[in-house]
Amino acid sequence: MSGTPALEAVDVTRTYELDGVSVQALKGVSLRIAQGEYAAILGPSGSGKSTLMHLLGALDRPTTGTLRVAGRDISALSPDELAELRNTHIGFVFQSFHLLARTSALDNVGLPLAYRGVPKAERRERAAAALETVGLAHRLGHRPNQLSGGEQQRVAIARALVGNPRLLLADEPTGNLDTRTGHEVMDLLERLNAETGAAVILVTHEPDVAERAPRRLHVRDGLLAHDTAPDPTPAPDRNRATDRDPGTGRDPGISRDAGIERDAGIGCDAGIERDAGIERDAGIGRDAGIWRDAGIWRDAGIGRDGGIGRDGGIERDAGIDRDAGIDRDAGIGRDGGIGRDAGIGRDGGIGRDAGIERDGESGRDVGVEGEGVEGA
Structure with a gap:
């Protein structure tokens, strides 16, 4: 799909003058x-999609803007040059087929080649090959009134393809067909697109037909309201410049210092700060806000109850606040120098020296050193 595009439109408008009134069909x-x-062009009645199709097929010229077909600006071409461009580069498939009623399928398909001056024997040979491509090799001599609607549309598609166009325009190609036949025609267009390399643009008001196209252009009120063309901007690399390995499932914003090791599967919330040298085994869950000093080691499965207060080097759970040198559990109020456990009432003035260890279950001091009263 590189090189010169099949067609390109830049700020194309089309205004019609009707009895002194200007009607802007494309804006x-x-x-x-x-x-x-x-690609498929779709939109409601009066949206401008048929006007756009006529312009893309070089059947009309834009009022303003630039429209190039096969790299040629159609506004700069004469009527004869436009006719030649349509004959050699564009194939048309219409909703109403537009077949010559008293002419065989073979001669209907060969008609565009006749305008090119291709000898009769060659054009009949090429027309027969085109009809075989669409599955109608057994209908070469049949006139349109001897063919079903689906077969007539296949003849029209063969006629559009016989000149080997680089662009195929289909205007409501399934509009006059039943559902099953319509699906068969769409299958054929998709196959021909893949096999011939011709660009295919179809105009439709049927959402299920449009959904089959990889690209859909929605026209509304004379404007291109939506285009499903893929965004050429590359997707961001989520692992670039982060501390996350693929598959670890860690949230951005976690800061880790040098030397920290974490195994895949550890769930850590954003905001955890850790010093160098800390190791954590898989399965350890810690809540945000835990602060730990260097050199602390905790194995998986170690549970500490809230309320255990220890001096430097001892681990504590989330929510524990510490003033300088003093350990307190969450929700415990204490005056300067007074140590108090959750739920234990003490009178002011009772002082304890640092170094007291307390069992979280018994509520008793273990190895108390210092002055003051020992609480139950």
Whole structure:
């Protein structure tokens, strides 16, 4: 799909003058269709999609803006040059088929080649090959009134393909067909797009038909309201410049110092700060806000109850606040120098020296050293 695009429109407008009244059908449409692309144009009645199709097929000229087909600006071409461009580069498939009623399928398909001056024998040979491509090799001599609606549309598709166009425009190709036949025609268009490399643009008001196209252009009120063309901007690399390995499931914002090791599967909330040298085994869960000093080691499964207060080098659970040298459990109020456990009432003035260890279950001091009263 590289090189010159099949067609390109830049700020294209189209205004019609009807009895002295200006009607702006298109109000500035820009799009690019690459070689081999398959796209659908859809929109409600009066949205401007048919006007856009006529312009893309070089059947009309834009009022303003630039429209290039096969790299040629159609506004700069004469009527004869436009006719030649349509004949050699564009194939048309219409909703109403537009087959010559008293002409065989073979001669209907060969008609575009007749305008090119291709000899009769060659054009009949190429027309027969095109009809075989769409599955109608057994209907070469049949006239349109001897064919079903689906077969007539296949003849029209063969006629569009016989000149080997680089762009195929299909205007409501399933509009006059039943559901099953419509699906068969769509299958055929998709196959031909893949096999011939021709760009395919179809205009439709049927959402299920449009959904089959990899790219969909929604036209509304004379503007290109939405285009599902892939965003060329590359997706961001989520692992770049982060401390996360693929598959660890860690949230951004976790800061880790040098020397910290963490195994995959550890869930840590954002905001945990750790000093160098700390190791944690898989399965240890800690809540945000835990602060730990260097050199502390905790194995998986060690549980500490809230309320155990220890001096430097001892581990404490989340929510524990410490003033300088003093340990306190969450929700414990104490005056300067007074140590108090959760739920234990003590009178002011009772002092304890640092170094007291207390059992979280018994509520008694263990190895008390210092002055003051020992609480129950």
